[in-house]
Structures are given as structure tokens and as C-alpha cells.
Amino acid sequence: MIHKNYFGFSLIEFMIALSIGSLLCVGIFNLFNTMQNLHQRQMIISHEQEDSRFISLFLTEKIQMAGNWSCIAKLKKQPRSIVIRRFTKNQADSKLNIDIKSGTELLQMHECVRFQDKKQYLPIAFYIASTFRVSSMGKHIDALFYQIDNHPREELVTGMTNFRITLYRVLHQKRNIRAVRIDFLLTSIDDVLKNKQSYWFERKWRNPNDFALYQPGILYAVRRMEM
């Protein structure tokens, strides 16, 4: 009788190893996927946080200095233009010839700015408009723009989708704005969430139509310049 020693896997062993291996592979794939999503979300939150801090500081400084006419003080006569104004889409279109995103507002402030190598008292506008770019997912990208007088606009914060303004006036002085409240909304542009996430904006809960991550922000600033 001939005895043969067989080394290696039997069919049943091979089948068990294969099925456990496949289960582990599926698990590892899911882990990678989850980790990638988490990393993406971390990046978006930190990016939105950075934008929020930047815009709060930038706008606060601009509002505080609104009405600063020190650069034309030689004239000894205060300019008659309204220092801070708010425009709706229609008003911005007809009065300033600026096309802003519908449902948003334009903030205009007059102050001395360094422009073309000299200080000038000029109107500065802040508004949301389309960048005419699309994201990798084919979504249109909006941004907050900054425009001095009639000069070309400059992109300030990409991914800002809403900008609403509340003006606080000095009692019995309709044209004299003392403080400004700005409600702004930052977005991840692309869909990064698995479920739609509602957000608090302009004293109301809002339900988005997409799966993007929204970060609302509120800013109050008081004018420091003499009126």
C-alpha cells in the first residue's frame, strides 16, 4: 500500500480562508472610505472656520472705519455721501450696475482707502456673485466680492452663498448708521454629507436642497468714526 503525504490547503480550508479574507477586505475598504470622508469633513470645517475668522476681522475693521474722510480733510468739509448703505438685488442692478446673487444684499461703505498708490475717499461694495466657475461636481461657485468704486471686483471669500445686512440707525437721524449686523453663510460647495443638515440663518432654521456643509456666521460692528 502506498501512503502519500499531502501538504497544502484542502478545498474547504481554502474556501474558509477566502471568505474570511473577502470579509476583511470589505471591512478595510469601508474603513478607508469612512476615513477619507472624515478627513474631507475636517478639511472643510477648518477651511470654513478660517474664512469665517478672516471675513469677520476684515469686515469689522471696514465698518469701524466707515466714514473716515481724513484723506480729504484738507477740504475742511465733510462729504455729503451716505456712509453706509444697503442695496437689494434690484437696487444694486439699477443704481450701481452690479449683478448680485438673488436673495442676497450689497453693503456699500465710504471711507479712505489706499488705491492706486494714494489715499482716496471712495465707496467700497461687498456682495455675493457668481465666480462663473464650477466645482468638480459641476456646481456653480459663488463668492463674496469686494469692489472699490467702479473698478474691477476682487474675490474675497470663495464659497460664501448668502450675505444679509441689518443697519442700526441713530435715533431721529435716518441717514446716520451707527452699527451693522451681517448674517453670512459659508458652504463647502460640493456635497460632502450623507444626510441634509439644516442650519440657523437670519433668525430661522433653513433646510438646504443639497448635501453641502453650511456654516452660518453673525457679525456686529459699530462705527468708530465721528458722525
Next chain:
Amino acid sequence: MIEVLISMGLTSFVLLALLFYQITALKSIESSNFKNIAIQQLINFSEILLINKSHSARNRIFLVWNKDNQHLLPEGEGNYTQTDDHLCTIKLSWFFKRQASLVAHVLC
């Protein structure tokens, strides 16, 4: 076969550790995000106090500010006290995994 299974088990363990690390990092970013919002809300209220000098005006705007706190921060709640003639203390607390709070002393 046992070697393959052990190596795969080790790989999954390492990946699970990485996942745990990612989740912790996300939580910490979310926590710093709430802190950032809280700081901004404190600055906002210090600006509000600058222009609203009367008690009634301050109380009216305080309610609006606190409503924003409730929605922007988890269980967010603010309070302020006038400690001196021109000095106010603003406190903002919220709950994210544990109780957190920020205090600011401002001129008002």
C-alpha cells in the same frame, strides 16, 4: 492559513486605530469651531453693549443675541453683568461632550 488571518487581523487593528484617530481629530476640530463661534459671539455682544447704553435696550438685544447663541452653539447660553460703571462681564457657555465656557471683560 493562520498566518494570513493574523496578518489581516493586525492590518484591521491598525486601520481601526487610524479611524479612531480621525474621529478624535474631527471632534477636536468641531470643538474648536464652537469655540471660534463663541469668541465671535462675545465680540458681537461687546459691540452691542457699546451702542446700547440703556438697560431696556440692552435687555431687548440680549434676548436676540441669546437666541442666536442657542442655535449656533449646542445648548449655548450667554449672560452679562455690569460689574463697574464702565465694565461688563460677558459669559457664554455651551455643551459639546462636556461643559465649556468663555468669559470676556469689556468696556461698556
